Amino acid sequence: xxxxxxxxxxxxxxxxxxxxxxxxxxxxxxxxxxxxxxxxxxxxxxxxxxxxxxxxxxxxxxxxxxxxxxxxxxxxxxxxxxxxxxxxxxxxxxxxxxxxxxxxxxxxxxxxxxxxxxxxxxxxxxxxxxxxxxxxxxxxxxxxxxxxxxxxxxxxxxxxxxxxxxxxxxxxxxxxxxxx
Amino acid sequence: xxxxxxxxxxxxxxxxxxxxxxxxxxxxxxxxxxxxxxxxxxxxxxxxxxxxxxxxxxxxxxxxxxxxxxxxxxxxxxxxxxxxxxxxxxxxxxxxxxxxxxxxxxxxxxxxxxxxxxxxxxxxxxxxxxxxxxxxxxxxxxxxxxxxxxxxxxxxxxxxxxxxxxxxxxxxxxxxxxxxxxxxxx
Amino acid sequence: xxxxxxxxxxxxxxxxxxxxxxxxxxxxxxxxxxxxxxxxxxxxxxxxxxxxxxxxxxxxxxxxxxxxxxxxxxxxxxxxxxxxxxxxxxxxxxxxxxxxxxxxxxxxxxxxxxxxxxxxxxxxxxxxxxxxxxxxxxxxxxxxxxxxxxxxxxxxxxxxxxxxxxxxxxxxxxxxxxxxxxxxxxxxxxxxxxxxxxxxxxxxxxxxxxxxxxxxxxxxxxxxxxxxxxxxxxxxxxxxxxxxxxxxxxxxxxxxxxxxxxxxxxxxxxxxxxxxxxxxxxxxxxxxxxxxxxxxxxxxxxxxxxxxxxxxxxxxxxxxxxxxxxxxxxxxxxxxxxxxxxxxxxxxxxxxxxxxxxxxxxxxxxxxxxxxxxxxxxxxxxxxxxxxxxxxxxxxxxxxxx
Numbered sequence: 218x219x220x221x222x223x224x225x226x227x228x229x230x231x232x233x234x235x236x237x238x239x240x241x242x243x244x245x246x247x248x249x250x251x252x253x254x255x256x257x258x259x260x261x262x263x264x265x266x267x268x269x270x271x272x273x274x275x276x277x278x279x280x281x282x283x284x285x286x287x288x289x290x291x292x293x294x295x296x297x298x299x300x301x302x303x304x305x306x307x308x309x310x311x312x313x314x315x316x317x318x319x320x321x322x323x324x325x326x327x328x329x330x331x332x333x334x335x336x337x338x339x340x341x342x343x344x345x346x347x348x349x350x351x352x353x354x355x356x357x358x359x360x361x362x363x364x365x366x367x368x369x370x371x372x373x374x375x376x377x378x379x380x381x382x383x384x385x386x387x388x389x390x391x392x393x394x395x396x397x
Numbered sequence: 398x399x400x401x402x403x404x405x406x407x408x409x410x411x412x413x414x415x416x417x418x419x420x421x422x423x424x425x426x427x428x429x430x431x432x433x434x435x436x437x438x439x440x441x442x443x444x445x446x447x448x449x450x451x452x453x454x455x456x457x458x459x460x461x462x463x464x465x466x467x468x469x470x471x472x473x474x475x476x477x478x479x480x481x482x483x484x485x486x487x488x489x490x491x492x493x494x495x496x497x498x499x500x501x502x503x504x505x506x507x508x509x510x511x512x513x514x515x516x517x518x519x520x521x522x523x524x525x526x527x528x529x530x531x532x533x534x535x536x537x538x539x540x541x542x543x544x545x546x547x548x549x550x551x552x553x554x555x556x557x558x559x560x561x562x563x564x565x566x567x568x569x570x571x572x573x574x575x576x577x578x579x580x581x582x583x
Numbered sequence: 584x585x586x587x588x589x590x591x592x593x594x595x596x597x598x599x600x601x602x603x604x605x606x607x608x609x610x611x612x613x614x615x616x617x618x619x620x621x622x623x624x625x626x627x628x629x630x631x632x633x634x635x636x637x638x639x640x641x642x643x644x645x646x647x648x649x650x651x652x653x654x655x656x657x658x659x660x661x662x663x664x665x666x667x668x669x670x671x672x673x674x675x676x677x678x679x680x681x682x683x684x685x686x687x688x689x690x691x692x693x694x695x696x697x698x699x700x701x702x703x704x705x706x707x708x709x710x711x712x713x714x715x716x717x718x719x720x721x722x723x724x725x726x727x728x729x730x731x732x733x734x735x736x737x738x739x740x741x742x743x744x745x746x747x748x749x750x751x752x753x754x755x756x757x758x759x760x761x762x763x764x765x766x767x768x769x770x771x772x773x774x775x776x777x778x779x780x781x782x783x784x785x786x787x788x789x790x791x792x793x794x795x796x797x798x799x800x801x802x803x804x805x806x807x808x809x810x811x812x813x814x815x816x817x818x819x820x821x822x823x824x825x826x827x828x829x830x831x832x833x834x835x836x837x838x839x840x841x842x843x844x845x846x847x848x849x850x851x852x853x854x855x856x857x858x859x860x861x862x863x864x865x866x867x868x869x870x871x872x873x874x875x876x877x878x879x880x881x882x883x884x885x886x887x888x889x890x891x892x893x894x895x896x897x898x899x900x901x902x903x904x905x906x907x908x909x910x911x912x913x914x915x916x917x918x919x920x921x922x923x924x925x926x927x928x929x930x931x932x933x934x935x936x937x938x939x940x941x942x943x944x945x946x947x948x949x950x951x952x953x954x955x956x957x958x959x960x961x962x963x964x965x966x967x968x969x970x971x972x973x974x975x976x977x978x979x980x981x982x983x984x985x
Binding site for chain 3: 404410415420
């Protein structure tokens with residue numbers, strides 16, 4: 218969090234580049250008709266988000282994002298798209314265009330209001346001592362020991378519930394395949 | 398028997414191969430020596446024995462031997478030799494089966510031992526009669542037990558004269574005998 | 584971003600050189616210049632090693648098969664990679680009409696990129712690396728997943744049903760082998776206590792190849808599978824699927840795919856050397872021969888050793904079938920990796936800060952567990968095989984038939 222690179226202009230420049238690429242990829246996902254190209258846009262979005270995570274000092278999350286999203290989830294999506302014969306035209310617009318647009322505009326308005334209105338800086342402008350600063354950094358940091366500790370102490374119930382859910386999915390998939 | 402033992406033994410074999418001398422023959426500096434019975438691309442043709450009967454051309458499954466003869470006018474008796482004007486063997490389509498060699502009643506045509514007849518143009522892949530006349534007479538011993546029983550090896554470089562190349566009785570015939578072979582048989 | 588100048592003396596020195604050269608207003612370019620210079624050096628090193636690695640592999644593969652490798656092109660055939668490059672460049676770059684333009688273009692690019700990006704984390708010396716991420720080990724296994732995606736995109740974008748099928752098979756194999764790969768690294772992470780590669784190298788008082796034989800075996804096999812290398816190279820089984828996902832690529836696109844494939848061998852050898860053989864230090868137990876060779880040469884020597892091991896495996900083993908491959912991953916490698924993780928965790932809980940002798944006891948325990956697993960696997964397979972002979976009975980045929 219300290220260090221001279223963050224306030225420099227090059228940091229902002231790189232941030233703007235990555236953010237623009239991410240949003241452009243997301244727009245490609247929404248507006249392209251060819252499903253496979255849209256999936257590739259989605260992969261680009263995931264990679265851009267990973268880059269943004271790195272800029273936010275959350276490197277672990279960035280790599281896990283690439284590993285899980287850009288690696289596994291995208292393959293799953295592309296496998297699913299492969300099952301569809303006619304991927305060139307994708308999903309056509311139908312008569313529900315206007316209501317969908319209206320709903321989307323309302324959603325965008327709500328999200329924009331929430332983003333602008335939230336107090337992102339939880340600590341405010343207070344001047345903290347170095348020890349408290351270090352403690353805060355430690356508690357909110359992204360490092361694997363901290364995350365591991367959190368997962369196995371405070372959040373152990375969601376962890377076990379997720380594991381149970383994944384096991385159920387695996388067993389269900391095997392049962393589906395073997396049942397034929 | 399533990400699980401990986403087969404794999405481990407295989408890897409040891411490969412490792413030992415590193416120490417063995419490679420068996421590669423570095424062409425064109427070195428050449429592999431052929432078996433004496435190897436059916437190669439050259440042909441060995443003895444003009445003294447050949448009568449122009451064109452049995453080889455008739456037997457060839459590909460039909461690549463082209464023989465054009467004319468009466469020679471040398472011996473007007475029956476059983477004389479023809480005068481050979483054209484005797485072309487098209488190596489491009491030859492499959493080196495050796496049926497022409499089997500067919501020749503006078504042991505005039507033998508297989509050769511060469512394998513380096515690659516040419517840049519397909520029209521060059523023909524052996525003409527001049528080339529057959531001029532080539533070195535080192536026949537392969539395939540289908541020629543008279544040469545094989547003598548232990549002849551074409552790779553040794555020695556040539557076989559037309560008297561020794563046939564399967565007649567031990568006495569080698571003279572040229573006049575060859576000219577009159579049908580005449581005398583009557 | 585954490586300051587790169589603390590641990591990375593190479594970076595700091597180069598940055599100083601650049602700061603001296605540039606005028607004051609352009610001082611931000613010093614950072615960029617330093618980074619780009621180190622990237623240039625490392626990428627060039629990897630690419631040179633890849634090119635001559637292909638030559639070395641062909642020669643060594645030939646000697647394993649008691650024949651000479653290519654020895655015609657230069658002195659001892661040293662210019663063979665150049666000849667391959669020229670051949671691939673001058674070939675026609677065909678693109679099938681039903682191929683998807685962008686996907687067809689992107690697949691080789693993504694594969695080469697994902698291979699080159701991994702080398703950024705590998706430390707070539709105590710303070711010569713590009714970036715020492717504190718999640719280095721996870722980065723190493725996360726980036727090859729992009730290669731998986733690009734393989735599938737290549738197969739899809741070829742517009743060829745067989746390419747798609749080959750790509751689907753290859754992707755299934757690759758994602759199955761990612762799991763044992765990651766779990767086998769968990770043992771190393773528990774022992775080292777940190778995911779940063781520099782810390783892993785420095786935590787190896789005894790090289791991890793001795794401390795974690797099961798993890799080494801599992802990682803070696805999984806990495807072979809990740810790289811589509813023998814015995815897992817059913818992608819290149821020309822008799823089966825006409826070269827799988829790279830059927831339709833020709834010319835330099837194919838060259839890029841081959842570069843990516845062999846580059847992955849080089850990079851995986853670097854990873855293996857760093858994680859298991861103590862990286863840039865000498866791997867032998869008395870650590871006072873350090874100054875014999877510069878650390879970069881130690882690392883490259885170990886990389887060559889592992890590349891030779893991969894070539895040796897390729898020369899010996901035949902190709903596995905897809906169902907054998909999947910069964911092996913899920914039924915053998917994954918349980919082995921889990922057992923390794925549990926044993927290591929138990930040992931580390933027992934001795935959180937092991938002394939040298941306690942480390943050697945850990946070595947003994949790990950090897951005992953490894954041999955126990957091998958014996959167990961052998962016995963389980965042997966029992967399976969003995970059944971048919973027991974079920975054969977002699978039937979007494981009656982003498983008279985009425």
